[in-house]
Structures are given as structure tokens and as C-alpha cells.
Amino acid sequence: MNGPVKRRYDSSRRQEQARENRRRILGAAHELFVTKGYGRTTIADVAAEAGVAPETVYAAFKNKPALLRRTWDVTVGGDDEDVPLFDRPELRALFAEPDLRKRFTAFAVFNTATMRRTARLHLAVRGAAASDPAAAELLAEFERQRLVAMAGHARAAAETGQLAVAEDECRDVLWSTTDGTLWHQLVERREWTDERYAAWLGRLWVASFVVA
Known part of the structure; x- marks a missing residue:
């Protein structure tokens, strides 16, 4: 007898969600760095503005300087394409x-x-x-x-x-x-x-x- 058919894991939805989270985080970071100031903005602030957990921000960008660097790159280029x-x-x-x-x-x-x-x-x-x-x-x-x-x-x-x-x-x-x-x-x-x-x-x- 054949066993149950296992579904092939499709990671495309998870990858798209991760990209969307990154876009929201970068947009939130830009807004807060400009309006609140880089020094006064915390990762928790960015997470709350983006609607994600602080751990999601850390997982995507590691720390605030790295988040600023990527925010700058995306702002200069006008998109998140490398x-x-x-x-x-x-x-x-x-x-x-x-x-x-x-x-x-x-x-x-x-x-x-x-x-x-x-x-x-x-x-x-x-x-x-x-x-x-x-x-x-x-x-x-x-x-x-x-x-x-x-x-x-x-x-x-x-x-x-x-x-x-x-x-x-x-x-x-x-x-x-x-x-x-x-x-x-x-x-x-x-x-x-x-x-x-x-x-x-x-x-x-x-x-x-x-x-x-």
C-alpha cells in the first residue's frame, strides 16, 4: 500500500512575505529616522511602525546601523533592487x-x-x-x-x-x-x-x- 502523498514544500509564499516585511521595515525606518531622528529611533519603534515583531527586524537587518545603511541604499536607488x-x-x-x-x-x-x-x-x-x-x-x-x-x-x-x-x-x-x-x-x-x-x-x- 502506498503511503500518504507528501506535499512538496512551497517556499514562495514565505519568501514573498519576508520581502514584504523588509519593505515595510525599510519604509518605517525611513519615516522614523526622518521625523523622530536616527538617535531617538529604536528597533522596537521601527517594528511597531512596520507592524512586525522586533525579532523580525533583527533577523532581517541585524542592528540599527545595518538598517540605516540599507534604508539609505534603497532611498538612493528608489527601489530595493540590488x-x-x-x-x-x-x-x-x-x-x-x-x-x-x-x-x-x-x-x-x-x-x-x-x-x-x-x-x-x-x-x-x-x-x-x-x-x-x-x-x-x-x-x-x-x-x-x-x-x-x-x-x-x-x-x-x-x-x-x-x-x-x-x-x-x-x-x-x-x-x-x-x-x-x-x-x-x-x-x-x-x-x-x-x-x-x-x-x-x-x-x-x-x-x-x-x-x-
Whole structure:
């Protein structure tokens, strides 16, 4: 006699639930880091906001610095796909644009959208860095990553033969104007629209960098 038929274990539902939990945790972490502050937010706070147990947060992200790091990565990329920013279609299209004026104008639009996602979180981490060593370490890492990224933009701009300034000057000005401070001051405090900000930033970069 044949024994009872065993069902093949299907893990797809559990995997999807785990992904959904991670998305909810990351969304909750972002909201709390921005509104409550990184230093004052606990794993228990994030769990309660996400509607999961604290153990679920620890199992997914281990600790608060790791949760902040992943929250930052997802915020910068705009999704939870493990695709480097420079490999994403939007940036690949930017680097493919041969006209440097058009490239910087398009980059200003791209950066404005990125600031819409990241500026508040960046400011929250910066505020926590003064008293939280983990936040300070992560902030320094974020800044190094952004400097490397802006160096890539400056190098690519120089390769067009249309760059009017030294490559390192282009890198440093790009780095200084893409940390979210300008966006926060003009859009959130002076109530510019994102469209106005992007147009202004594009004009600034073109006037500063492109051969007349």
C-alpha cells in the first residue's frame, strides 16, 4: 500500500512575505529616522511602525546601523533592487549624451528627483552624526561614495572635450551641490518647485562647467 502523498514544500509564499516585511521595515525606518531622528529611533519603534515583531527586524537587518545603511541604499536607488546606481538606465542614458550642456541639464533633473527621496534622510543622519559614532561613520561613508560618483561624472565630462574647468574642480563643485542642502533650502524652505530647482541647478552647472 502506498503511503500518504507528501506535499512538496512551497517556499514562495514565505519568501514573498519576508520581502514584504523588509519593505515595510525599510519604509518605517525611513519615516522614523526622518521625523523622530536616527538617535531617538529604536528597533522596537521601527517594528511597531512596520507592524512586525522586533525579532523580525533583527533577523532581517541585524542592528540599527545595518538598517540605516540599507534604508539609505534603497532611498538612493528608489527601489530595493540590488543594481548599482551607475548601472541603472537613467544614468547610463546620461553618460551616453554627447552634448555636455544637455547632459548637465538632464543630470540636474535626475539629481532633483534623487534629492526629493534622500535629502531629509541625509539631513537626519548628519544631525545624528554629532553624537552617534555609528551615524558619523555611515555619514562619512555616504560622503565618500558620493565623491566617487561625482568624480565619475567629472571624468566623463572631461572626456567630451567640452569641460571648461579642471576635472577636480568639476568633481568638487558637483559634490558640494548634491548633498541635499541646496535642495532643502530652496525647495523646502523657500518653497521652490522641483521643476524650478532642477532648471536653476542645470543652468548653474552649465554656466560653471561647459565651454561657451
